[in-house]
Amino acid sequence: MATQISSKVQVPIILVNFKTYAEGTGKKALELAKICEKVGKETDVSVGVAPQLPDISLVANAVSIPVFSQHIDPISYGSFTGHVLPEAVKAAGAVGTLINHSERRLKLADIDAIVSRTQEIGLVSVVCSNNMDVSAAVAGLRPDMVAVEPPELIGTGIPVSKAKPEVVSGTVEAVRRVNPDVIVLCGAGITRGEDVAAALRLGTKGVLVASGIVKAKDPYSVLLEFADAMSKV
C-alpha cells in the first residue's frame, strides 16, 4: 500500500542517512547510493539516501532513487555565506531534506520556517524528533514526515522498535491527534529486518537508518534484509 508523497518520494520508505561517515563520503557515497538503488529495484521497496551536502549532485546524477539533504537553513537567496540554501540543494538534485536531526538540532522558529520553505519550493520535509511530545510539537508545524529517534539509542544497535515500542506507537498516536496527514518514521538502533518489520507494525511508514547500513560489513545484504522485511508487513 504505497503512498505517494511527491512525484519522487513514496512510503513506506527506508531512508539511509550517510552522516559524515567515511563509508558515505565522496566516491564511497556514490557506491553506497548505487547499492541502495539496486536493492530498491530488486525489491520494489522505496529506498532513499541522505548524503552530505557536497555529495548531493554526485549522487543525484548517478541514481534514480530519492536523494535527501541532511539539513537546510531557513533562508532564501541572499547574503548567507556558509549556510544551506534550499534552492541550492534542490538544484543539486535533492527531492527532500532531513530537518532537526539529533546531531543538528534547530530552533523551533527555524524548523517552522524551514518547513515553510520546503513547501514553497517543493522539497519533502522529514523533521526529526526525540520523543513523543516533541513529535506532537513537530506535527503542529505540518511537515510531510516526522522521524522519531530516541537519541540514547542512536548508533547502539538496540532497536527503538524493540527497546521502546511505546515511544514509537505513542508517537504515531500523538502525531495522528495533532495532524493525521503527517507520516511517522522511526529510527535509532535498527540493524535487522525484524526491527524494520516491528517499526511498521507499530504504525510507522518506514525507518531512518544510518550506521546499521552505512557501517555494515555488507550494506547490500543488510539493506536487502530490511527491504524484504518491509515488503512482507
Next chain:
Amino acid sequence: MATQISSKVQVPIILVNFKTYAEGTGKKALELAKICEKVGKETDVSVGVAPQLPDISLVANAVSIPVFSQHIDPISYGSFTGHVLPEAVKAAGAVGTLINHSERRLKLADIDAIVSRTQEIGLVSVVCSNNMDVSAAVAGLRPDMVAVEPPELIGTGIPVSKAKPEVVSGTVEAVRRVNPDVIVLCGAGITRGEDVAAALRLGTKGVLVASGIVKAKDPYSVLLEFADAMSKV
C-alpha cells in the same frame, strides 16, 4: 473569573518583561516592580514582572507579586558555567519563567527539556511563539502558557490584538485543539487599555508587555489603564 495556575500565579495576568532596558535594570527594576505591585493591589488584577537574572532576588525580596525569569537553560545541578539553572532562579525568588522569547529563541528539544524541568521543580512556564503553527507546536509540549508575539510587531506600538486579531484568535483555537489546558497570552505592540481588552476578547488570558510599560513616560498610569481595561472585560 481568575484561574489559579500555581500558588503564586493566576490569570488573567499582565506580565511585564523588563528586557535589558535601562529603565528596568538594577534599582530601576526595583522601582518599576513596586509600581507594578501597587497597580496590582489597587485594581485586584494580577500583574507579574520579568526582570533580568541578576535582579531577580532584589525584586523578589521587595514585592509580593509573581516574579518571572526571562530565560532558563535545560540543565540540572552540575558543570554548566554561565548557564541559567532553574533551581537558582527559583531560589532567588522566581515563581515562573519566560521560555523561547523572540530575542532568545531556543532549540525545540531544549524547549521540551526546559518545560519538563519547570514541572519538576515547580516553576510556571510561559513559552513564547511567533505564529499560530508554532503556538500549536508549543502546545504539544504542555507548558502552562503560550505567549504568541508576531516578532514584526514587537516594540512598534502597533498592537497585535488590533493589527493581527486573526493570529491571536487563531492561536487560541489551534492551542485548544492540541491541548485545551494550555493558557494563551499575546503580546507585541500593546500600549493602551483597549489593546488589552481586545486581547482578552479574542480568547487570551492576558498580555505579555515590555516597552509599552517599561519605557512609558508614566508606567503607573499606563499599567493602571491596562489593569482597568482587563478588569472590565
Next chain:
Amino acid sequence: MATQISSKVQVPIILVNFKTYAEGTGKKALELAKICEKVGKETDVSVGVAPQLPDISLVANAVSIPVFSQHIDPISYGSFTGHVLPEAVKAAGAVGTLINHSERRLKLADIDAIVSRTQEIGLVSVVCSNNMDVSAAVAGLRPDMVAVEPPELIGTGIPVSKAKPEVVSGTVEAVRRVNPDVIVLCGAGITRGEDVAAALRLGTKGVLVASGIVKAKDPYSVLLEFADAMSKV
C-alpha cells in the same frame, strides 16, 4: 611577485564569494566560475571562487581555478549529520575554505580546531575577521590568510580600502607583529579596480569580494577591471 600558498593557490588573489545569491547558485554558479576562470587566464591574475556547498563539485569539475568552500565544521569522519566535513569538501574539489565569515561567525575554539583540520588534510584556510584586534587574534591561530571585512561596509559599495584604510593597514601591521607568515586580504564594498589597487597598496595580498562581482550587471567586465588593477600594482 606571486607567492604560492599551496599547489593550487597563489597570492595576490581575487577571491569571489558567491554567497547564496541567485546569480551564484546551481547552473549560474557554473557560468560565473567560468567567467572567473576566463579573466584569470586572460590577465594571469589569480582568481578563486567560493560557491555554495552543493555546487562545489559542479564548479570544481568544470574549471581549473581554485575553488573554496564557504564554511567547514571542526569535525572528522563520524556522526555529524548536517555538518560540513572538511574531507567531503576536499573530495568534491575544494582546495581551501573560508572560515568565520561575518554571515557565519564561529566560536573561537572552533576556529582554532578548523584551522588545525585544514592543515591536517591540506586545505588553504582563509579566516575572516571584523577589525584589527580580531585579525590579531586570528593570526595567533596561524591560518594561511586573514580576510578583514568591517561588517558595516559589506554589500554597501563603500570600499573598505578607501573608507577605512587605517583598518586595512592596521590589520596588516597587527597581523605581522603576531605572525608575519599570515597573509592579509581585505573585503567589503569593493566594486572598482581602484579599490583593489588601494587594497594592495595598503599591504594586503588581495581581496575578498561578493556582490561587487556576483551581482554586477557584467561580472566579466568588472572582474577584468579588478584583475587589471591588481596586475599593475
Next chain:
Amino acid sequence: MATQISSKVQVPIILVNFKTYAEGTGKKALELAKICEKVGKETDVSVGVAPQLPDISLVANAVSIPVFSQHIDPISYGSFTGHVLPEAVKAAGAVGTLINHSERRLKLADIDAIVSRTQEIGLVSVVCSNNMDVSAAVAGLRPDMVAVEPPELIGTGIPVSKAKPEVVSGTVEAVRRVNPDVIVLCGAGITRGEDVAAALRLGTKGVLVASGIVKAKDPYSVLLEFADAMSKV
C-alpha cells in the same frame, strides 16, 4: 608582589568558579563565599568568587572579596530578553567576569565585543582558553587576564600544572609575545596546594578552580592549603 588590576581585584588570585553546582547555589553560594572571604582575610591572599547570575547580588552584598560573573553577553541596554547585560551584573555587585568558559564557548567576534564592553563600564575581564594558540589569540583582544584550561583535564583532579606544564608555560610565553600586559591564570584539575604553587612557578598569576574547592568535603581547609601555597611562592 601583588599587582592591582582594578580597585577591587589584584593578582596573584585564586578565582573560585561556583559553576551550577548544588554546593554553590543560593544560600550555599553565600556560605561558600563567606568561607572564601575568611581564607582571604586569614592569609592575605586574594580570593575571588564567580557565583551564578541570580546569586551575584546575594553574594556581593555579604562579602568584601571580588565577585565575578560567570558570563556576560556582548550587548548594551535594549531589547535583549534573557541575555546578560554587563551593566546589570555590575549593578548587582560584580567587579569582573569570566568570558568564554569551556562550558560556555563564545564566538570570536563576541569575545572581542564583550572585552570592549568590560573596558567601557569597568569590569575586569578573564577570558578562558583551551590551549596555547587560543591563548595567543585571546591576548590579541587585550583582556585583563587569560585563563588557560585544557578541557580534557577539567574536573579530573589531574592538575594542568603537573600534567601539562608545557601548556601553562607555553601559554605564558605566547601571551607575553602578543601582549605582555595580559595576565595569565591557569585551571583544570587543581586540588592541592602544590598544584597552585606549580602554576605560579610556571609564570601564571593565579588559578581558576571549581570542583577542587566547591565540591571539596571541607572547602575551608583546601582553600587554606591553596592560599598558603600561593603565599609561599
